[in-house]
Amino acid sequence: MSQKFAPTVSVVMGVYNGARFLREAIHSVLDQTFGDFEFIIIDDGSTDETAEILHGFSDPRVRILTHEKNEGLTRSLIRGCSEARGKYVARMDADDISHLDRFSMQVEFLEENPEYTVAGTQFHFIDAFGRKRQVSSMPRLEEEVREAIERAHSPVAHGSAMFVRERILGCGGYREMFRYAQDFDLWLRVLERYRITNLPEILYGLRFHGLSATRRHYYLQCRFVEMARRFAKMRAENGLDPLMRGDIESVRAEIESWKPEGFIQASRMRSETALRLAEVWVDWVRLSDIFRLWVLAAINDPANKDVWKFLASRRFRSRLARTARGRLKRRSRNANHESFTGRS
Numbered sequence: 001m002s003q004k005f006a007p008t009v010s011v012v013m014g015v016y017n018g019a020r021f022l023r024e025a026i027h028s029v030l031d032q033t034f035g036d037f038e039f040i041i042i043d044d045g046s047t048d049e050t051a052e053i054l055h056g057f058s059d060p061r062v063r064i065l066t067h068e069k070n071e072g073l074t075r076s077l078i079r080g081c082s083e084a085r086g087k088y089v090a091r092m093d094a095d096d097i098s099h100l101d102r103f104s105m106q107v108e109f110l111e112e113n114p115e116y117t118v119a120g121t122q123f124h125f126i127d128a129f130g131r132k133r134q135v136s137s138m139p140r141l142e143e144e145v146r147e148a149i150e151r152a153h154s155p156v157a158h159g160s161a162m163f164v165r166e167r168i169l170g171c172g173g174y175r176e177m178f179r180y181a182q183d184f185d186l187w188l189r190v191l192e193r194y195r196i197t198n199l200p201e202i203l204y205g206l207r208f209h210g211l212s213a214t215r216r217h218y219y220l221q222c223r224f225v226e227m228a229r230r231f232a233k234m235r236a237e238n239g240l241d242p243l244m245r246g247d248i249e250s251v252r253a254e255i256e257s258w259k260p261e262g263f264i265q266a267s268r269m270r271s272e273t274a275l276r277l278a279e280v281w282v283d284w285v286r287l288s289d290i291f292r293l294w295v296l297a298a299i300n301d302p303a304n305k306d307v308w309k310f311l312a313s314r315r316f317r318s319r320l321a322r323t324a325r326g327r328l329k330r331r332s333r334n335a336n337h338e339s340f341t342g343r344s
Contacts, residue, residue: 007061009037009103010084010165014076015094019049021207024130028097028205030059034104037090038063040080045070074182077174084165093159097126097205106162109199117194118163118187120156121203125284133208134284138198145196149188152225153280155196158183160204167194175243177251180217181224188232208285219273223258227251271301275310282315287323290316 011029015022029039042065043050054064065079081089088110090103106119125133139145139155148155161183171189178185187196231241242251260266278293297307310316 006085006087007036007038008086008107009034009088009090009162010080010086011037011039011090011092011103012042012077012080012084013040013092013094014042014044014073014080015046015050015054016044016070016073017046017048017050018094019046019053021095022050022053025092025094025096025098026053026057026062028099029092030057030061031100032098032103033100034107035061037061037103038084038086040065040083042067042076042080044072044076072179074174074176074179077182078176081165081169081173086165088162089165089168090162091159093207095207095209096159097130097207098160099203099205101201102160102203103162105199105201105203110162110164115195116197117167117190118156118161118196120162120196120198121160122198122201123157123160123204123206124202125208126205127208130205132205135202136206140197140200142195142197145191149191149229152222152229154181154184155187156183156198157204157206159206160198163190172244177243177248177255178224178228180221181228184225185228185231188228189235192232192235218277219269220258222273222276223255227254267300268304271297271299271304271307274300275304275307278310279313279315282319287319290319 013025013029018025026039026041029037039059039062041054041062043054045067051066054062063083065083067076077091088107090106092098102121106121109119110116120138122138123136125136127133136157138157139148145155168186168190171186171193174182174186190196231243234241235244242248260269274293274297278290278297281293282290294307294310297304297310301307
């Protein structure tokens with residue numbers, strides 16, 4: 001495809017051993033009501049049936065790139081964006097679902113609102129069986145986006161994002177050193193020049209695999225988020241951060257220092273990870289999952305005062321109240337139904 005006939009949208013998706021949900025994810029893109037796109041899929045060294053599934057699609061819009069070994073999502077996205085030819089890049093994750101009108105609504109918004117560079121969407125959490133769970137409330141107003149950043153939360157669900165390719169590349173694009181939280185680092189740099197928002201419509205299904213899978217990488221995710229925020233402060237003060245100055249080795253050394261040494265430090269790391277997850281997910285996942293995270297945090301570091309403060313926090317108490325009200329409503333509906341059935 002020549003640049004002259006470049007598509008409006010380039011969809012970029014990395015996949016590593018994602019065979020289980022891959023077909024569903026790909027079909028959700030190919031079935032979009034907006035069809036002017038190319039679909040760049042990077043097989044990041046998969047060893048399962050991923051390659052076989054990918055090559056089973058004959059749609060000419062699909063372009064498959066292959067890594068001989070697993071290089072991580074960040075490198076996959078860097079390669080995908082460098083190959084992209086569309087005016088806009090739409091992110092997609094290999095286990096998620098894009099609703100049919102997602103691309104059409106995002107393109108329409110970005111065309112009509114050129115002051116925005118990134119447009120995400122609201123989303124449903126979906127479980128392994130595709131059942132819809134909680135609904136997001138991603139920020140829309142500029143002050144809400146800034147507030148999310150201050151809380152160290154990503155203002156956009158990465159897989160739901162569509163952005164203006166040239167502007168993103170002008171901001172430096174994804175940076176290889178950020179193996180995790182590569183989107184958070186990018187959004188911070190984008191906000192220094194442009195605006196970010198989320199559409200009000202639910203246009204994405206974000207797969208929730210359970211807390212055990214989420215915990216594996218969350219400690220590093222948090223560390224990279226903290227680094228991204230610190231780098232943003234450096235840019236605000238001096239115009240540059242260490243990566244911009246080319247100080248790669250010091251950044252690499254800091255990342256290496258995050259590895260826990262010894263049993264006590266490892267236990268504290270597990271406690272901190274579980275507690276942070278509980279704080280982030282308290283409004284989203286099952287209350288039983290939140291309790292399991294809290295127990296894990298308490299067992300691994302019972303001396304941590306923040307673990308005990310969590311039980312008295314406003315957000316946790318609010319979640320308890322909402323759950324109790326929901327259960328009471330369900331019991332009331334069931335009682336009314338049984339009463340009606342008995343009379344009939």
